[in-house]
Amino acid sequence: MTTATNARRTGSTAVGPHRPSLRVERSLQRSLPEGGRVLAAMDEVGRGALAGPVTVGVVLVDETVGSAPTGVRDSKLLTPAARERLVPRLRRWAPAYGVGHASPQEIDAVGIMEALRLAGERAMAVACAGGLAPSLLLLDGNHDWYTRPEQVGLLGAWDDAVLPVHTMIKADLRCSSVAAASVLAKVERDANMVRLAREGGVAEDYGFAVNKGYAAPDHLAALTRLGPTTHHRRSWRLPGVLRDDEGSPTADGGSRAEQEVQER
Structure with missing residues (x-):
């Protein structure tokens, strides 16, 4: 959760149920300096599973992107078929996106929080491979699990290279970009689990x-x-x-x- 000492974090927001849109993303983008208004939206799936990887999806949104494809919702609210139909449309819509995984062996070795970071960093590396770089990360939930603790000093001083994080409870219900990241992550992880069974x-x-x-x-x-x-x-x-x-x-x-x- 954001605290007064974590000066580079932009805040933590609690919201009720809404139809996803880009309103929150646009508001956050307006708070960024011109020329650097690329927002990354991130969500995870598989954290509570007993088997398989933990998976993180990320979608990069710039000022030119239009409304998300019709039907975008938090992945948990969609049927498997609906999620799969959305994936090609989301990939065309998003300026950049990525999905990353951390294996069960990595979860056992470093714990679930560090595994989430690994998966998130891998997803971000894929999303940024084309040269688009975010200035802010919108993260679902009330806890910043993406930023490594060692990157925060005793007085809350942040390295300039650290990506600022804005946490939002139920962002996957409110924000189209986070919902899109959730769908991309869910479809890829589910496909991996089906492949294991087959x-x-x-x-x-x-x-x-x-x-x-x-x-x-x-x-x-x-x-x-x-x-x-x-x-x-x-x-x-x-x-x-x-x-x-x-x-x-x-x-x-x-x-x-x-x-x-x-x-x-």
């Missing part, structure tokens, strides 16, 4: 094609029966999985799934 092997037993790695009943039942796979976030407290004294899933829990595949 590749066969262990993953198909967990219903990833449908549950996308979240805690659906079929997924939980498979975890209890087979234990975690390499696609699971093994440092987490996975339901139905026994843990050793150090808090890691037991080797037996992970081996049952592998053994069943080998015996097919």
